[in-house]
Amino acid sequence: MTKPTPSPKGLAAAAKKLKELGTSAIMQRTGPLTRELLLSPGVFGLAKVPERIKADQTTTMVCGFCSTGCGLSIHLKEGTAVNLSPTTEYPVNLGMACPKGWEALTPLYAPDRATTPMLRNASGKLVPTTWPVALETFVSKFKGIQEKHGKDAIAFLGTGQIPSEELAFLGSLAKFGMGVIDGDGNTRQCMATAVVAYKQAFGFDAPPYSYQDFEESDTIILVGANLCIAHPIMWERVCRNPHKPEIVVIDPRKTETAMAATQHVPLAPKSDLTLFYGIANLLIERGAIDKNFIENHTKDFEDYRTHVKKYDRERVIRETGLSGEAIDRLVDTIARGKRVSFWWTMGINQSHEGVRTAQSLINLALITGNIGRPGTGANSITGQCNAMGSRLFANTTNLLGGHDFTNAEHRDKVAGALGIDVQAIPDKGSATYDQILEKILKGKIRGLWVVATNPAHSWINQDFLKDVASRLDFLVVQDMYHSTETARLAHLLLPSAGWGEKEGTFINSERRIGVLKKVSRAPGQALADFQIFRLIADAWGCGEMFKDWTSPEAVFELLKKVSKGQPCDISGLGDYAMLDRHGGVQWPYPEAAKVAPPEQQRRLFADGRFFHADGKAKFCFEDSRPMPEPTDSKYPHLLLTGRGSSSQWHTQTRTGKSAVLRKLYPNDIYVEISPNDARDLKVEPNEWVNIHSRRATVKARAFVTHTVQPGQVFVPMHYSEMNRLTFPSFDPYSRQPSYKACAVRIAPVRNYEE
């Protein structure tokens, strides 16, 4: 036997290798850690990303947070989502997204996802159970209540966060299948005012605009809207306006948007109605109105002219706290503008006289003829991703498809379209959110089914809500998480699949119907709300009524049928693939007016015909009223509320799950307070203060800043304790809560540690 002797060549190679090893131990320019962040070439038109999250397929879907309705390209690997980026070709966002959109997948992987149904046990603890037990309990408890207290002793609270198909299923199952009368959605908290304002003025709930109008205006008037924070992608569209538009922000606070505007009008809180009547008056006095348009397309103008006469310049100066020059400048701006668009958000909607205020803006658009043309409009910016779907298809206030429960013809039509017995359709509308709570308080409603919303955080005067919830015989909460403030109160929790784990369509602020897709697996036994409704229909014994409701797309066909002949007619649409191909399609899209391919940016009222029988828009107005809880010597500061940052969404059940988003806003609840007030109250910057209202006391950190005016303080809505402070007043027409103003007192809390 001969031993293999290492050749000199082999030795040299080994030595070289050893040397390399030694060198790389000392100086390692690349390796596994470097490769981890090394970017691979982009695929499918996407940006470069590290190899480990590189897509092998991609698909586009609509974002599930706000109503902007951005398109997001989901990066798929082996069939499931691993990342996303905003879609360049989507006509809404042009390849941009806010942080929520970028982080839209992260909340799906949270450890507090509900993965099984949960039932409260004898010792009062929510414990996991099986679906059959959960369904059996749901049916027996609710039926038990109905047998004892009547069919209308149960109610439901829905949402603007789930697809139209699911909303329609919830509303139909509850009202047609289970005999429920009262159901409402959290859209009451954000959009009800705009709905009523449009209905009364235009004859249908019809936001007339397309986002393209942001780019085509020469004058953009933003009222109670902080686009930069609340709708950053709409602000992107403003930034793309090539006409160097005049941008006016009407808001008591110096918001990010006010900073970016060309004109900031810091009016006194809740003096907006007076301001807009006053402006109308000044425009009419100057003759800066479109007489032709008024003549041909509106009615009751003379009454309106008489009405606004009461709001002369001096009164406006007195009530709004603005200077005469500021008011004149605003009037000049509107008078001078050729394409003036008026936009509003929660600053108007969440008000004790929100409907009339929204209509005062609609009226400004009408008298100046700024509607139906590019870059114009009286435009309500919606809140939630499917608030618009909820408005049309939730079957709560309106019968499916924007119909009227009290109208027999409508009931017949809907029954026919759905193939159900017309007797199953109630002939009266639903109680509103606040009225449902009142009914619970009075013991008339005993069982409540809450779907995809978190009232224990979001409802005005929160302690009252919690008191009300505790009086229920049975509370069912259907949610993605077992940890929401409301889920923790539930007797029965049903685990939902979330956005990204199911299919359906959303309707955005500009009436664009976009598709969502199933790109991620729901955890455990969580099911799409759609499937939960199927199970409940089956367990309740009304499965037969919903035998055709087998998939969201099948229901979409029914919705198309129901919408026929309505202003929101979408009967000309094809299937989901058709919507997907065109980057979403705006309603209306009736069979008759079908064009291929559909135009991507359409606005309403180009022909000056409104939805009232006479085709005319109506001036709606009444005297302004003082705010319900003004400041006084005991509570001398006015508490304003609103969105805190673009990385927080409402009650934070989802955005709170992303570590990146959590970096982008303060962890502690804080209150913005003017340096002048801080000095008077001896409040040091950053110290803890007590905010006392007549309802509760809440501790918050003082952020001393001139962005709020003296006498006013601001707290973002995302911190759960905030709504313990708010005063429960409501717009009389829309029953939308007025979150934006209540009286408080601020006092330092020395040495407070969390």
Place this chain on the structure above:
Amino acid sequence: MNSASNTSSHPIVRSPSLKVVGSQKAPADLLSLLLREQQSMTAVDRFVSHEASTPHTQARYYRDLIPGVAPGPGQQYAFEVDLDACTGCKSCVAACHSLNGLDDNESFRSVGMIHGGKSDAGFQQTVTSSCHHCAEPACLTGCPVNAYEKDPVTGIVKHLDDQCIGCQYCTLMCPYDAPKYNSARGIVRKCDMCSDRLSAGEAPACVQSCPSEAIRIRIVDKADALAASNAGSFLPGAPGPQDTIPTTVYKTERPVPANTLPADFFSISPSHSHMPLVIMLVLTQLAVGAFGFAHLMPRPDGPSNAPPLSHALFALALAGLALVVSPMHLGRPLLGFRAVLGLRRSWLSREILAFGHFAPLSALYALLVSPLATAALKYPIVSQYLDVDRIAWLRNVVGTGAIATGVIGVFCSVMVYAATRRPHWSVAYTTYKFFITTIVLGASAAFMLSVLTGGEPGEAIFGGSKIQKLLLLAVMVAAFAKLAAEGLGLRHYFDKRTTNEKRVATLMVRDLAPATVSRFAAGGLGGLVLAGLLWLSIGANATSGLSNATVQVVAIASFAFLLGGELLERFLFFRAAPASRMPGGLN
């Protein structure tokens, strides 16, 4: 039964179970159908795009936001931020995280806010920031392992992730808080201006994701960056540009009010304590001090005689312990040996090198002091070269060398912190602190060892009680000097302006009160009360004082309190150190 534990934080590994345990009654069939349907991803197949090789579609929107050419000589790439367009959406932060595949809470960009003005003219401005790819990057200067490079063409300051040992010194060196420690990986990571993208004509993640086009890459002349830095013009509320010459350009046409401050200006919170560094610094200083006193103190029988072995061993043991503890601070301790690479630039490398010499020299010294040295003379192979005198000479040379390296080491320690240019770590004050620690602990240790190893009090080996009293005097004076200086610093708590000194004092008084109180109590007790007691008990009349055993116990207690006090002082040195950073958000 499935429970919440069924979900995982990672989308890929999540494998939901379809099993339904419990009674499967009426709707079981529909239920299993729906559960199965829920898990099928078939819907995706209907919609997915299969055109893999399309170029980046977003390019049409960012083409003008990145330079089409490479920088010329004297130029580099830089971020330019249009403050008038930055409206605080923070998409850049999220996009940096997503497109670069960073960890859960990791992003190389952040958005803060500055605000000011007056009640009828409020001012607020959001500020996006990332690495400023400085002309004189302090991270690079400080890095002990050469893990930073400034690209000669693009000027991009790149971090070599695999070279990093996780010492985190760059996070202290950077005035803008750009490099961030990633504890899961044990390394620092930072922005490289998405150089992989730029080199392929793709805009960096932040640039391509900004809805208002507020961020762009442009080519700047380094001379312009220098001129702007000389003029101190960078961004209101940000740390000054003079030290590192950041190249980011913040531009605005709006007037910025004079009272503009970062939103987090008044938010004062403790920094990381860096415990291994606390221990390392105090122990190395103690070792150098103890060694110095052991070697330099006059001995009764003349300088040629050996100092006591116990002193040398004590110093050696502490130096050794310090060297063992210090790598515990590293994210990747096994690669700690790389830390000498940065010798040309980094005080950290120099510190490591100095103490790296101090330890073996003090070991050699201990060997020379020990009976082994004289015993070895029995062997011809040793006695051929050495005799008792030569050993003494050698001992002196090694001892002097060890002291020199030790003092250099402590000085390097000073410079490690002084180089960060934080006002609270100034050269003067840090020198004062570190060298007095060396003296106070060294003297206290020498005294303690002298009473532990000597005979009756007053008869100790250091030439009797006079020397012992001198040691105690040194302890008391040094302890007083230190406590007084630290105590005086607290007066800034009452400053009207929120100065850096006030921040330090506020942290010590408010957030770190227990540590502060303990620090003064321990220092006062060990360095003044007990040392004073010892001073009184050993003196002219040796028998009039305490018993020998009591003196020993009190000496140990005095030393222990002093050591504890110095550890607490060093803990506060790190914890009560206001951060240097770009304007942040509230909190």
